[in-house]
Amino acid sequence: MRSSSAGLVVDALKRNEIRFITVLPDSWMFEVYELVDKDPYFKVIPVTHEAEGVSICAGAWCGGQRAAIIMENSGLRSATEALGRLYCFPVLLLMSYRGDVGDRAFFGRPIGRTTEPLLQVLGIPYLTVRKEAEIESAVRDATQTLDTALGPVALLFSGETVR
Amino acid sequence: MKRIDCLKLLAPQIQDHLVVVTLGVTEQEWDMVKPRDGNLLLSGMGTVTPFGLGLALALPGRKVVVLESDGSLLFGLNSLATVAMQSPNNLTIIVFDNECYESIGGAPSHTSAGVDLGGVAREAGIRNAITVRELEEFSLETQRRLKENELSLMVAKIEPAIADVPPRYYHLFEERNRFVRYIEETERIPVLRPTKIIRRDPTKWVKK
Numbered sequence: 001m002r003s004s005s006a007g008l009v010v011d012a013l014k015r016n017e018i019r020f021i022t023v024l025p026d027s028w029m030f031e032v033y034e035l036v037d038k039d040p041y042f043k044v045i046p047v048t049h050e051a052e053g054v055s056i057c058a059g060a061w062c063g064g065q066r067a068a069i070i071m072e073n074s075g076l077r078s079a080t081e082a083l084g085r086l087y088c089f090p091v092l093l094l095m096s097y098r099g100d101v102g103d104r105a106f107f108g109r110p111i112g113r114t115t116e117p118l119l120q121v122l123g124i125p126y127l128t129v130r131k132e133a134e135i136e137s138a139v140r141d142a143t144q145t146l147d148t149a150l151g152p153v154a155l156l157f158s159g160e161t162v163r
Numbered sequence: 164m165k166r167i168d169c170l171k172l173l174a175p176q177i178q179d180h181l182v183v184v185t186l187g188v189t190e191q192e193w194d195m196v197k198p199r200d201g202n203l204l205l206s207g208m209g210t211v212t213p214f215g216l217g218l219a220l221a222l223p224g225r226k227v228v229v230l231e232s233d234g235s236l237l238f239g240l241n242s243l244a245t246v247a248m249q250s251p252n253n254l255t256i257i258v259f260d261n262e263c264y265e266s267i268g269g270a271p272s273h274t275s276a277g278v279d280l281g282g283v284a285r286e287a288g289i290r291n292a293i294t295v296r297e298l299e300e301f302s303l304e305t306q307r308r309l310k311e312n313e314l315s316l317m318v319a320k321i322e323p324a325i326a327d328v329p330p331r332y333y334h335l336f337e338e339r340n341r342f343v344r345y346i347e348e349t350e351r352i353p354v355l356r357p358t359k360i361i362r363r364d365p366t367k368w369v370k371k
Contacts, residue, residue, distance in 0.1 A: 020217075020221060045217075045220065047213075047245055048244055048245060049241050051210070052209075052239060052241060052242050052245060053213075055207075055209075055210040055211075055217065055242075056213045056214070056216055056217035056220075056245070058210075058214055059214035059215060059216060059217025059219075059221065060218065060220060060221040061217075061221075062203070062218055062339075062346060062354065063220075063221025063354075064222070064346070064347075064350065064352040064353065081207070081208075085206060086210060087335075088336055088339055089339065148358060
């Protein structure tokens with residue numbers, strides 16, 4: 001992710017009191033991981049699998065923490081069982097959108113082609129963030145939906161935020 | 164050793180602990196033996212142990228007990244590595260290992276071929292991981308573990324046996340709300356965040 005975008009994401013997480021973060025490292029989300037990991041405001045839990053990360057976040061929410069997972073959108077496929085089962089526990093999915101229109105990587109499209117259909121099948125509300133100017137409002141709006149819908153909400157990062 | 168007898172021994176030791184319970188007969192038996200607001204009956208293979216980990220990390224001052232099963236733990240065995248890496252000292256995991264998928268008719272699980280879940284946990288880095296086979300040992304070990312401030316995992320080797328549990332309606336929404344309201348009350352923290360709705364004054368409506 002662009003370092004200025006990563007900074008905006010982290011600022012927005014703080015503003016919305018999202019301090020409990022699970023992570024499975026991803027190349028586009030790497031800069032966000034670096035920032036939260038060195039910032040004592042955040043409790044950062046590295047995980048081995050996205051389903052595990054979602055389950056940990058759901059537990060942390062019951063303990064009063066707004067929680068998010070940083071992951072690649074390919075991980076959405078791994079996480080589906082946990083997201084399907086724990087459908088009534090709020091977890092913010094912060095995902096790269098590999099394979100979105102404009103991705104220059106040859107391996108992007110096989111990842112991206114299942115992303116939005118899967119979110120729709122799982123009933124997960126989501127926004128695609130392609131401009132830096134949208135980051136702050138996207139995180140704020142996603143937090144509103146976390147608190148009211150009490151289920152997973154996703155943000156997909158693409159466009160100028162990752163290039 | 165039967166699970167229902169273990170649960171009956173565990174029941175009087177549970178005070179204000181948060182108890183996250185695996186799916187199938189285990190949650191039905193526990194709900195019969197010790198129904199309480201501090202239980203969360205969680206349906207989902209492989210979600211139970213990581214869920215308990217998240218809860219324990221979010222509430223470091225509160226003892227969290229996970230009642231797991233061999234099938235569910237095998238489904239997400241990787242979570243033991245993350246549990247060990249975080250090592251929260253307020254988390255106690257009890258795995259009921261009957262070497263089969265009992266709730267669906269007893270087909271064998273991989274522990275029937277010798278997979279030692281206590282050994283896997285130890286090698287993953289959970290130092291306080293043991294296996295018990297007798298009720299007396301189960302009782303002594305649970306008492307100790309519930310008092311200790313140390314991450315622990317105990318595998319209870321049990322025979323397949325389903326207690327006579329009453330039929331029950333179950334919905335995860337109800338489970339969630341009851342459980343988090345119990346946490347809100349006992350921890351004095353907000354979890355469910357009420358929405359403040361800004362309303363117009365209904366007396367100001369101007370009639371034509």
